[in-house]
Amino acid sequence: MAKARVIITLKKTIMDAQGQTVEKALHNLGYQGVQNLRMGKYMEMEVNGSPKERLAAQVDEMCRKLLANPIIEDFSVEIEG
């Protein structure tokens, strides 16, 4: 059993209203040095099978089909173990 980690972020070209709001809240707390805060999603899952390359391709496919929306989001996949 391998562990897969998926990180999904809004594409850089897309304005992140939620991220901007959180960034402003940090500024209000005194963290003036914060900029370009982007929100995203983190997922981890256990997947059966091998080798790692094949699992990575499978999780990549999951991202394109369901986990991410390729119109607005980018994703990265990491397989461990």
Place this chain on the structure above:
Amino acid sequence: MALATKMKFGVVIFPGSNCDTDAWHALHDQMGAPVDYIWHQDTDLSGYDCVIVPGGFSYGDYLRTGAIARFSPVMNAVTEFAGKGGLVLGICNGFQILLEAGLLPGAMMRNVGQTFVCKYVNLRVESTQTPYTRAMRQGAVLRIPIAHGEGNYYADAEMVAELERNDQIVFRYCTAGGEITQAANPNGSRENIAGICSRERNVMGMMPHPERCTDPLLGSADGRLVWESLLGG
């Protein structure tokens, strides 16, 4: 308005749909049209002329709005139905589902402005060349309510140009006088887009709720124009 046809409607119900009853009421009680509910596990859409994908929070809006509903059994049938020219109208969450399903181009994002917006808005009719708007006047301003946290429509510049080229933008948020301004945009939508149709024009998605304003008692009856367009024969 006398019904010229006996168009049959189906209203899809997903776990978390909450505007299904309003759609049924508007069509059945207000318009006198035959309507059935369609459960999300059903796959037989034979006998329907128009399928309504209603508003709500299907599957709790988990992952992304509409992302899970899009893979429910009924949506395969809806995609097939639309492919054969069947009429499919997605309202609010229904619009989000149609985007996720790829039946309409673009994606929906969180509102700009940090709020869930629930209010009447003004909409300008941008195209009357659809089965849903043919009883309207080009450029008319309608008062129809919205209620959503993720109605910020996104399409890249190329996609927007294609929508414009093909006359697929059906409604835009506007002022009471019909002007398209940033102040009249309630959610940050690209080009003030509130509703679009497919290239073949049989699928339409809109964030505003015509089923909530079919009776003057509710503050506006402008939503009737959508149903009258469909039923007008």
